[in-house]
Amino acid sequence: MPTTRLLEIDSDFHLLDMTADSGYDIGIDAVATYLPAATASLAELAMRGLLRGSVETLSSFGFGQVHLAGEQSNFQMAMHAAEKLFSENDIDRDEVGAILYSTALSSSATMWNPPRRKLPGDGVLRLDEIDDLFKYPASRLQSELDLPRASVVGINQIGCASTFAALRIARAMIAGEEDLDAVLCVSADKFPPGEPRDLVYNVISDGASAALVRRNATRNRIVACTQVTKGALWDGGSLENEIVAAYFPTAKSVIDRTLSKARLTIGDISLVIPHNVSARSWEILGKLIGCPPHLIYTENIECVGHTIASDNILNLETATAEGRISRGDYLLLFTFGYGLNWACMILEH
Amino acid sequence: MRRNIFLTGATGTVGSELLRRLAARDDTTLNLLVRRTGYDRRPQIDYGLRGVRVAATLNLFDGDLCDGDALGLSPDAFNSLTRTTTHVIHCGGSTSFALPLAESRATNVTGTARVLRFAQQCERLESAAFFSTVYVSGMRRGIFAESDFGDAGNGFVNSYERSKAEMEEVVRAAIADLPILLFRLSTVIGDSRTGTVHGFNALHHAIRLLYQGLAPMVPGMPSTPVDMVSSDYVAEAALHLIDNQAGCGVFHLASGERAAAIGDLLSATIESLMRFRPTWRKRSIEKPLLVDLDTYELFVRSVEEAGNDVLRNATRSIRTFAYQLAHPKVFATRQTSEALADSGIAPRPVLQFYPQIVKYCVESNWGLQRC
Numbered sequence: 001m002p003t004t005r006l007l008e009i010d011s012d013f014h015l016l017d018m019t020a021d022s023g024y025d026i027g028i029d030a031v032a033t034y035l036p037a038a039t040a041s042l043a044e045l046a047m048r049g050l051l052r053g054s055v056e057t058l059s060s061f062g063f064g065q066v067h068l069a070g071e072q073s074n075f076q077m078a079m080h081a082a083e084k085l086f087s088e089n090d091i092d093r094d095e096v097g098a099i100l101y102s103t104a105l106s107s108s109a110t111m112w113n114p115p116r117r118k119l120p121g122d123g124v125l126r127l128d129e130i131d132d133l134f135k136y137p138a139s140r141l142q143s144e145l146d147l148p149r150a151s152v153v154g155i156n157q158i159g160c161a162s163t164f165a166a167l168r169i170a171r172a173m174i175a176g177e178e179d180l181d182a183v184l185c186v187s188a189d190k191f192p193p194g195e196p197r198d199l200v201y202n203v204i205s206d207g208a209s210a211a212l213v214r215r216n217a218t219r220n221r222i223v224a225c226t227q228v229t230k231g232a233l234w235d236g237g238s239l240e241n242e243i244v245a246a247y248f249p250t251a252k253s254v255i256d257r258t259l260s261k262a263r264l265t266i267g268d269i270s271l272v273i274p275h276n277v278s279a280r281s282w283e284i285l286g287k288l289i290g291c292p293p294h295l296i297y298t299e300n301i302e303c304v305g306h307t308i309a310s311d312n313i314l315n316l317e318t319a320t321a322e323g324r325i326s327r328g329d330y331l332l333l334f335t336f337g338y339g340l341n342w343a344c345m346i347l348e349h
Numbered sequence: 350m351r352r353n354i355f356l357t358g359a360t361g362t363v364g365s366e367l368l369r370r371l372a373a374r375d376d377t378t379l380n381l382l383v384r385r386t387g388y389d390r391r392p393q394i395d396y397g398l399r400g401v402r403v404a405a406t407l408n409l410f411d412g413d414l415c416d417g418d419a420l421g422l423s424p425d426a427f428n429s430l431t432r433t434t435t436h437v438i439h440c441g442g443s444t445s446f447a448l449p450l451a452e453s454r455a456t457n458v459t460g461t462a463r464v465l466r467f468a469q470q471c472e473r474l475e476s477a478a479f480f481s482t483v484y485v486s487g488m489r490r491g492i493f494a495e496s497d498f499g500d501a502g503n504g505f506v507n508s509y510e511r512s513k514a515e516m517e518e519v520v521r522a523a524i525a526d527l528p529i530l531l532f533r534l535s536t537v538i539g540d541s542r543t544g545t546v547h548g549f550n551a552l553h554h555a556i557r558l559l560y561q562g563l564a565p566m567v568p569g570m571p572s573t574p575v576d577m578v579s580s581d582y583v584a585e586a587a588l589h590l591i592d593n594q595a596g597c598g599v600f601h602l603a604s605g606e607r608a609a610a611i612g613d614l615l616s617a618t619i620e621s622l623m624r625f626r627p628t629w630r631k632r633s634i635e636k637p638l639l640v641d642l643d644t645y646e647l648f649v650r651s652v653e654e655a656g657n658d659v660l661r662n663a664t665r666s667i668r669t670f671a672y673q674l675a676h677p678k679v680f681a682t683r684q685t686s687e688a689l690a691d692s693g694i695a696p697r698p699v700l701q702f703y704p705q706i707v708k709y710c711v712e713s714n715w716g717l718q719r720c
Contacts, residue, residue: 056655201651230632241660244565244660246635248566248648249635283647287643288638306676
């Protein structure tokens with residue numbers, strides 16, 4: 001029986017699914033993540049010369065340890081996350097009509113797996129490595145996961161907001177294409193080996209995530225989403241102060257806009273699913289948006305760190321597993337990525 | 350009868366406004382105490398007087414509020430001035446919010462005590478005017494009347510406020526002996542007719558930080574009043590009272606109950622920057638958030654712990670006065686309003702001329718370029 005679609009385009013040309021009860025629900029039906037087994041504490045990172053800031057300060061910001069991919073590539077981490085998604089959930093592989101492979105780091109968008117040590121001599125790439133730059137993980141993922149019906153698209157250039165963009169685009173694709181029912185969103189990022197792991201008060205972990213966005217989802221209906229880009233702050237290296245200063249006012253503005261689109265207030269939100277940046281920053285942002293600390297799921301900040309684009313999926317997965325979320329709960333997901341991008345999404349679990 | 354005015358702080362924000370008006374009077378001799386700097390201050394005084402038809406006799410005296418009881422004047426100069434001076438107008442002092450208290454005290458308390466002693470020795474003294482700040486009220490909340498003094502035990506936000514409150518104690522102790530007028534100024538932001546800013550202060554610096562996108566939040570509620578006045582109002586009101594007021598008095602040269610709200614000021618700042626610097630819009634800088642004091646302090650602490658020097662300094666400079674916003678108050682102006690009732694002198698609503706101030710800040714690059 002055909003379903004009735006009630007879609008609305010808001011002033012920012014966001015597609016709003018207004019049919020909460022109509023059966024036309026696009027949502028994140030399944031999630032899975034992968035974290036490398038190897039970990040390093042802040043003290044160990046400091047000993048290896050992988051921290052610029054002090055252990056004490058970063059510890060006071062809520063960080064404890066990170067996961068390190070070592071010799072594993074981005075692709076291998078992505079495969080682990082995607083395989084876990086399929087093994088733990090009832091998904092017909094023929095159902096997946098598209099793969100959105102999102103990455104934050106430019107290097108993650110190819111098969112290039114930089115060596116642990118710097119290249120000898122003048123550091124010029126070897127020919128086989130240049131060749132790797134033209135090998136794309138999305139296609140290989142489609143092949144190795146045996147998803148022959150899935151076309152692939154790469155999403156990058158929006159930093160840690162990449163996964164949000166993938167979810168948003170997946171939702172729009174499903175809403176716009178009648179023959180598309182499920183999109184696999186995969187993200188994996190491996191921080192360049194040998195580089196300090198603390199970046200703008202955050203400590204970076206390696207990791208990957210996979211999410212299935214599905215028509216008629218049984219959970220996590222995407223109620224509203226917003227992404228704001230401030231291109232004037234594209235140069236993260238030289239504009240760090242301006243970026244830090246812009247973070248809070250814009251974050252509050254984006255969250256308020258998303259709540260407004262969803263016709264909700266912060267009081268309707270059962271749990272905030274954050275990105276794993278400093279717990280201190282969430283303490284401040286929580287005050288700004290009027291959300292008490294116990295409704296912000298910051299449990300993974302200390303033990304995982306900031307996995308770049310996979311934090312929110314990881315936190316959604318563990319919060320669900322821990323029973324922190326009940327059916328019908330409204331969840332507010334928020335992240336921030338270089339570029340400069342702020343993104344917020346509200347789900348109905 | 351010819352007036353002999355001894356004026357300190359003639360190159361400052363208020364002093365320069367008074368100088369321009371007094372210099373046009375042909376019945377006046379102006380003796381300016383200018384801080385000894387090792388170079389000729391005359392060009393600076395002349396620049397301040399550009400466009401003024403100087404009719405008064407102008408004498409410059411090298412000196413220093415911090416240089417002994419004679420204010421750094423030679424014995425001959427000191428004696429000559431005490432014989433001739435009819436009016437003392439003391440605008441000199443430190444307005445820095447960030448100085449160590451001892452340095453603020455040296456200029457604002459000890460320096461003022463020396464000016465008082467000088468005034469007590471003036472044989473023909475008719476009036477002695479001292480300039481203070483409404484922020485001697487410190488972290489009081491509510492209404493601060495002209496008859497009130499000090500912080501009432503609530504503490505001060507910075508060394509400037511404390512040193513000025515201590516200065517007032519010194520001045521009050523001399524009221525029995527001298528015809529003292531005490532002017533408490535709120536934040537002087539520039540000329541209401543032209544937008545010209547003669548002295549850039551913490552507020553102008555805050556506008557620059559907002560312009561640069563380095564002011565993410567300030568404490569306060571949207572309705573929190575921020576008292577500001579124009580330099581022309583301050584100068585006209587003070588001179589009218591010096592000319593006409595008999596006896597002693599304390600006057601608030603402030604907007605009082607007509608002070609603008611911080612929410613409206615922030616909006617006006619953003620609108621003005623977009624209007625007078627259209628390319629600024631491209632930077633998509635958000636209006637600073639108004640937050641409670643706890644949130645602001647948490648942010649400040651985080652920047653102190655992890656920020657680099659630029660952000661740390663930006664946050665510190667806002668912090669030197671931002672705490673006032675968390676202690677909202679209204680500076681009552683009843684006495685001043687009554688004294689000025691028939692003069693036609695009254696403060697203009699700030700939002701009427703504030704955009705011109707922002708324009709001047711931007712076009713002069715905060716005083717680095719001449720407009």
